[in-house]
Amino acid sequence: SQTIHQWPATLVQPVGSPLSLECTVEGTSNPNLYWYRQAAGRGLQLLFYSVGIGQISSEVPQNLSASRPQDRQFILSSKKLLLSDSGFYLCAGLRGGQGSFLETEAFFGQGTRLTVV
Amino acid sequence: AQRVTQPEKLLSVFKGAPVELKCNYSYSGSPELFWYVQYSRQRLQLLLRHISRESIKGFTADLNKGETSFHLKKPFAQEEDSAMYYCALSLYNNNDMRFGAGTRLTVKP
Numbered sequence: 001s002q003t004i005h006q007w008p009a010t011l012v013q014p015v016g017s018p019l020s021l022e023c024t025v026e027g028t029s030n031p032n033l034y035w036y037r038q039a040a041g042r043g044l045q046l047l048f049y050s051v052g053i054g055q056i057s058s059e060v061p062q063n064l065s066a067s068r069p070q071d072r073q074f075i076l077s078s079k080k081l082l083l084s085d086s087g088f089y090l091c092a093g094l095r096g097g098q099g100s101f102l103e104t105e106a107f108f109g110q111g112t113r114l115t116v117v
Numbered sequence: 118a119q120r121v122t123q124p125e126k127l128l129s130v131f132k133g134a135p136v137e138l139k140c141n142y143s144y145s146g147s148p149e150l151f152w153y154v155q156y157s158r159q160r161l162q163l164l165l166r167h168i169s170r171e172s173i174k175g176f177t178a179d180l181n182k183g184e185t186s187f188h189l190k191k192p193f194a195q196e197e198d199s200a201m202y203y204c205a206l207s208l209y210n211n212n213d214m215r216f217g218a219g220t221r222l223t224v225k226p
Binding site: 032034036038044045046090092094105106108109110111 | 218
């Protein structure tokens with residue numbers, strides 16, 4: 001079965017510092033990968049998604065960027081964190097290829113709670 | 118544009134009462150809809166999908182194409198149903214997924 005390893009689980013960073021969150025996928029190849037943010041009191045907001053190596057689509061303009069250097073690796077970055085970047089970040093995957101409707105099930109990492117101070 | 122709307126951020130019911138979590142979608146094609154649930158300190162996980170017409174943990178959801186809705190229902194809520202619920206739309210041809218903002222359900226004793 002598909003698994004996402006996401007780290008770190010918690011992170012406290014000062015304003016203006018860089019950020020790098022990484023998730024890696026096991027159990028499937030060529031997945032679609034997603035970065036979501038869950039801000040306090042709000043639901044999931046799609047930040048970026050990737051359908052393949054080097055292919056990144058951004059849903060909302062912001063202080064963050066994403067990269068996919070390998071098929072099973074998806075990285076969320078920032079050069080300078082803002083206070084408003086605090087939140088819970090979730091990496092998710094959707095099996096790619098020609099899966100059937102019943103196989104199109106998203107799988108999730110454990111998430112990273114980021115606090116910018 | 119494809120969109121999933123969950124109008125209620127918070128929903129609170131008493132144990133044993135019926136519960137309905139609303140979800141509306143906007144998609145011109147043939148949608149594939151899901152409900153995902155996140156219990157406290159657990160990963161987000163699939164609850165049910167419309168194509169399976171299944172009932173999981175007493176929950177059911179019917180796709181109403183006329184109203185573009187996929188509401189989640191349970192006739193008798195239990196305290197362990199307290200969680201965050203997300204409605205999601207999968208765009209099959211594009212292999213893409215859109216989530217609603219989520220509804221936090223609290224079932225009170």
